[in-house]
Amino acid sequence: MSAELVPTIGLEIHVQLLTRTKMFCGCELEFGAEPNVHTCPVCLGHPGTLPVPNEQAIESAIRIAVALGCEVAPRSGFHRKNYFYPDLPKGYQISQFDVPLATAGRLGGVRIHRVHLEEDAAKLSHVGETGRIHGSGASLVDFNRGGTPLVEIVTEPDIDDPAAAREWLALLRTTLRQLGVSDVNMEEGSLRCDANVSIRPAASPELGVKTELKNMNSFRYLERGVEAEIARQREIVESGGAVEQETLHFDPAGGTLTPLRSKEYAHDYRYFPEPDLAPVAPSAAAVDAARASLPELPEQRRDRYEADLGLKPEVARRLAFDASLAAFFEEAVTAGSASAPAALANWITGDLVALARERGLEPAATAATPAAVAALVGLLAAGEVNRGGAREVLEVLVRDGGEPAAIVDRLDLGAGDPDELAAIVKRAIEEDADAAAKVRAGEGKAIGALVGAVMRETRGKADGGEVTRLIREQLDL
């Protein structure tokens, strides 16, 4: 039997920046436009054209770097990365090489190796069965995407399972979304993730040979692709083989991995300094200003939710790492000054998320407003509606919106007057003296009969906990 094998995962993420124009020319950026409408001599690589860097892109990249806790290089340079491909009009990509924009950061316990700026390639579509260039009848190039500013983020190999990789990527997405620098949409390709995967015996300090996984264009596919690759490597190693360094293409349809043909990627990019561009040299003041202007980021928010609002770590994380959910929660907290944040948090991350998901929506996109949810949790806390009733109200809120108190009245879900409830309890005890005696004698289970009687009388609207409390109170327990 082989020793236990543990996986090591590093991620390489490309983020399309949400700038008005391209990285090195004035062409507009627009997703989904007619092919080749946003082009000019520069981004088509015409003879004699020169790149002009997009200041907004550099600022956004610096913002990302400081948000990831990186050190921004006082002077970094652009390099040319040379290879021939029809999606690369100049025959080289302008990227960064030996001195990237920023290094040595950390996010969610994963170290960031580097952050650099580059330009995106154009979009190729291959006419044919496989959808890949080999074996295709023809290839079409859409240069609208060519030259889009890209930030590449490379992590250290600090992730040890596929689910954690997916979770970390979600944290990164939230962080970037909050910075407002990108759409970070995996389906549209504004967030792309490759993974480097290796396995090694648990006791070995040395990493195994890694493979690079490409084309995992959703969070689910990232998890599935990495899972499949770990399984593949495990099988190789357990049957006595050796993993080879290669690049693999993930096919989402079959969940399979196939090696890229060597000609689909070049081996020697012949990097050299881009002579057409001056170095990127942000002043220390500019970097400080970028740092100072950062919004509260997910990890800080999680810490605040735990420390200041008393949320449980898991609930705090779930809220904080989802920017839109966090915003919903915070608005609800502000609106519902009477209700406890912890109860609100539980309702939002629990029932509200579940009800919204049934409709395929984020909570913020449903008809339920944060103020309404806060009001509902307030009614519950005040005992004016019970848990079951509150859930019914929430369903209505999600579907139609409205005001919780009015919905409680309309559906007749009110727990009723506390004095009235006390009277009902009193009657139930009188009517079932036997059960009351047993409860008094310490037979805990017997209380069920009394509670059941009260709930029948109130047609389920009373709060179970409150009823139990009243019974015990009236029995002097």
Added chain:
Amino acid sequence: MSDPRQLTVAEALGEIGDGSLSADEWFDAYAEAPDELGAYLWRAKGAGAVPTGGEHGPLAGTPVAIKDIFCIEDVPTTAGSRILEGYAPPYTATAVERLLAAGARLLGKTNMDEFAMGSSNENSAFGDVRNPWDRGRVPGGSSGGSAAAVAGGLAPCSIGTDTGGSIRQPAALCGVVGMKPTYGSISRSGMIAFASSLDQCGPLTRDVRDAALLLGALGGGDERDTTSIGFPEPIAIPGREDLEGLRVGVPSELGLEAEGIEAGVRDVFERAVALCERLGADVAETSLPNARHGISAYYVLAPAEASANLARYDGVRFGMRVEAESLDEMYELTRSAGFGPEVKRRIMLGTYALSSGFYEAYYGSAQRVRTLIAGDFAAAFGDFDLLVTPTSPTVAFELGARAADPLAMYMSDYCTVPMSLAGLPAISIPAGLAPPDGGGPELPVGLQITGPAFSESLILDAAHAIEGAVGFDHRPKLAEGRR
């Protein structure tokens, strides 16, 4: 009225000013002259058919020939290469726009070595250019068409590009003035790239005053080229007649000890140095110890950049395409058919120099040599205001003489490459005539004057003084019958 083609730009503008010449007469005299030198690749058909600038600029009405390396919207632009045959750019180079805005009129596009790679113009895919002084000889290169046109009465002035000497060397070989200004002073936008960190636009003219006139119009920062910053001060029209108070250095490595220097060139250069002293300059010998490594460093760096700059000629979007079954085959066939042998040689040299495992040994070392050479110049300019050298170690050589020997061809730029590596401004002016080694006709010899970065006005002033003292007859060698 004399033949308007005998006039310098400044003289013609003067005659237009006093009404003795019309701009149309001036233009037509050139536009109608037969091109027996092979200087042009494309000529404008009448002034109305081409873009023209304003009526009141400093160059109003000046006919100008543009090296075919500059993009002009809808005008055929090949850079001397088959791979761009039939290509008409969708935009116009900034340098050309500036000339047109100053009032210049486009005469045509001049022949050149393919992608500016060459020193004889024999690497043009579209035929040789003849030296107007002796049609069996080369005009130099790569701006050979521009130099021949200005020297041969086919244009009063031209613009070319200089990467390692491509303006200065043909200017010297054709007996005209050619200036490569400081790197970054003129926009490179629209100038087809050979080696981006070295390429610089500049004028070729009959005299120094015209060079200043064109340079003033060309200079300026450009938002399309972030490496261009223009001149710190406007270029003054030179008027100086002496060199009093100027310290002039003669770097031995690029002077009398220059590799392959001909006896005739040596004599003319020595007379020019003596002339500088007579004009009042404080002349002394100096040294640029690393300059002799210039050619080696240059032939690593320039091809390395070229290997990337020429990758865009891939048959996908514009220019030539040879259809094939697969993508790789299409690339291969297109580039094999489209590029000439010298271009292929340099792409291979550059690709090799940048390859993993060789980068440090070649590109890295060459960059360090470049830094050392820049340091040598900086040290020399601590002691001297200007440096003088021959422009080319030889006079114009015969067509085909060096075609089979690339290294001999590369040595043509021995004296001009160091300034390019250091990004410095340098001018070549005619200093006299000399026969080639082994005998032959008297041919022009160029004197190169170099100054610190952005010292163009000083260089032009000194060049003007020397030009006056040399008394070189700058009137064109008209193609249709010798004077």
